[in-house]
Amino acid sequence: GQQLNQSPQSMFIQEGEDVSMNCTSSSIFNTWLWYKQDPGEGPVLLIALYKAGELTSNGRLTAQFGITRKDSFLNISASIPSDVGIYFCAGLEDNQGGKLIFGQGTELSVKP
Amino acid sequence: DTEVTQTPKHLVMGMTNKKSLKCEQHMGHRAMYWYKQKAKKPPELMFVYSYEKLSINESVPSRFSPECPNSSLLNLHLHALQPEDSALYLCASSPSPGTEETQYFGPGTRLLVL
Numbered sequence: 001g002q003q004l005n006q007s008p009q010s011m012f013i014q015e016g017e018d019v020s021m022n023c024t025s026s027s028i029f030n031t032w033l034w035y036k037q038d039p040g041e042g043p044v045l046l047i048a049l050y051k052a053g054e055l056t057s058n059g060r061l062t063a064q065f066g067i068t069r070k071d072s073f074l075n076i077s078a079s080i081p082s083d084v085g086i087y088f089c090a091g092l093e094d095n096q097g098g099k100l101i102f103g104q105g106t107e108l109s110v111k112p
Numbered sequence: 113d114t115e116v117t118q119t120p121k122h123l124v125m126g127m128t129n130k131k132s133l134k135c136e137q138h139m140g141h142r143a144m145y146w147y148k149q150k151a152k153k154p155p156e157l158m159f160v161y162s163y164e165k166l167s168i169n170e171s172v173p174s175r176f177s178p179e180c181p182n183s184s185l186l187n188l189h190l191h192a193l194q195p196e197d198s199a200l201y202l203c204a205s206s207p208s209p210g211t212e213e214t215q216y217f218g219p220g221t222r223l224l225v226l
Contacts, residue, residue: 003154031214033214033215035217040200040220040222041219041220042116042118042200042202042204042217042218042219042220043155043202043217044217045214045215045216045217048214086152088154088155090154090215092213098143098145098160098162098168098206098208098209098210098213098215099157099160099168100155100157100215102154102155103154104153104154105152105153105154107152
């Protein structure tokens, strides 16, 4: 099915470093969502974005809804070991009945 | 409260068994979803229920049969599954199936088909 282009696919960083990941699409989205998933668990919502240009923070996390409505990024500042997991972006298109389109995921590893 | 619960957490079944997965939410959400997820891949949508009616079926094989008994419950009935159906099955809900609605996921049921 349709997927978003999410990059990077994986990241290996040192504790304390900042992290940035992004998603792009050829389609316009009305909503961008960022989820984190730990092994064996369901995705947990981190940030939801509803307006083009919107910049939203949640603790050390910051995400932005691109002005063209075709992209979004997620930044994590001062990473800690518990940030380890897979991060997925997801978008909602107009008139799709709530069908989420997911990115391929970014697997984050943090070395203490 | 943004909790979606799923039972069981783990399930092992043979190819001739019949089993059911259950999902429950008490947030008053009127859209509920079933997803299938393979390891390190994004969730794949299977079904969407909107106001207790099936609104989207993503060409899922008939050995998967969804059911929405009421606005809080969503079931997935399994019969004659194949080993390739082994995966994490996720339930999600949102206030409505609109374009600006956040979906909240449950913890999933880890299914192994032998």
